[in-house]
Amino acid sequence: MSLRDVSNLKAAYGMVPALHQVDFNVQPGEVVGILGHDGMGKTTLLRAITGFVKVTGGEMLFDGQSLRGLLVNARARAGLGLVPQGRMIFPTLAVRENLESGIAGGKEPMEPIVEEMLALFQRLTRLLDRAGGALSGGEQQLLALTRCLCRRPKLMLLDEPTEGIQPSNIDEISDTLKQLTKTSDITIVQVEQDLDFITGLSDRVYAISGGVLDRQIPKEQLTESRAVSEFTGVAA
Structure with missing residues (x-):
């Protein structure tokens, strides 16, 4: 079993199911990317791992400990960190x-x-x-x-880190995160639609569709133009 393992994860917003089956794992120092069309469950997955969305089934193990039942603050103290979509900094x-x-x-x-x-x-x-x-x-x-x-954090979760920023900033973020994973054992899970960014930074890439994540994508496929439409929903 890996150090950070998610198996048969299910989650819901109230009575509305959002994740139906999520299976993946990451090792210390590894970067895993998750691709998917809008509304397929990418953000929900990160929020379920960090405790902001109710988990209704399956298991999440972190350093051998189950995250089920732990509050958001307890998960943060255990070593989970989230960079949310929209940044959520304090503007004042x-x-x-x-x-x-x-x-x-x-x-x-x-x-x-x-x-x-x-x-x-x-x-x-x-x-x-x-x-x-x-x-x-x-x-x-x-x-x-x-x-x-x-x-x-031991595990950093990134939600669309390149959204709405210039290419020079994207390159800076990618280069720094690559350096960080080489000099520490921090683990990164990122959801992203920028194929160049996700293939350049990730060791492995998965696809999520309809709340189901169980398919790893060979990175060589992500250099093909048809992959843009298939995995991100954006016309090539």
Whole structure:
């Protein structure tokens, strides 16, 4: 069994089923990508893993421990980190305050952690006193990533990390995450529709459709133009 394992997972919004069968696993230091059309369950899957959506069946094991029944905060303390779609930064707080909010309640001093994480995304250093809402979309995404990393997660979940940002920012995010996985055993699960990004960063890629995820996609298929339509719903 892998260190992080999801088997036959089912989830629902109230009485409405959203995930019907999800099976995948990831090893420490590995990046797994998940592709799918809009509305197929990508975001729901990440929210189920982190505890924001009710799980109605199946199992999620993390470091050998079941996540079923654990509250959101307990899962975060266990080492799960989420970078949500839309970034969800605090627009009226300064960049530094946003980063510190990701560490609040921890046992380590804030300043050394902030400085360590700023070394990954150095562009934020000159923006520390600027309000989060005054940043560009790409800068906000860098802030959301850095804030998540401030908690030193073992498993980081990324929900559409390239959405609405410029290619130069996408390259910076990809290069930094590649570097991070080489220098630590952090595990990443990302849902994404940018084929170049997901194939360049992921070790393995799965497809989700209709709340069912049980099919791994050979990465060589993702270089074919027909894959754009088949796996993302965007015409090639």
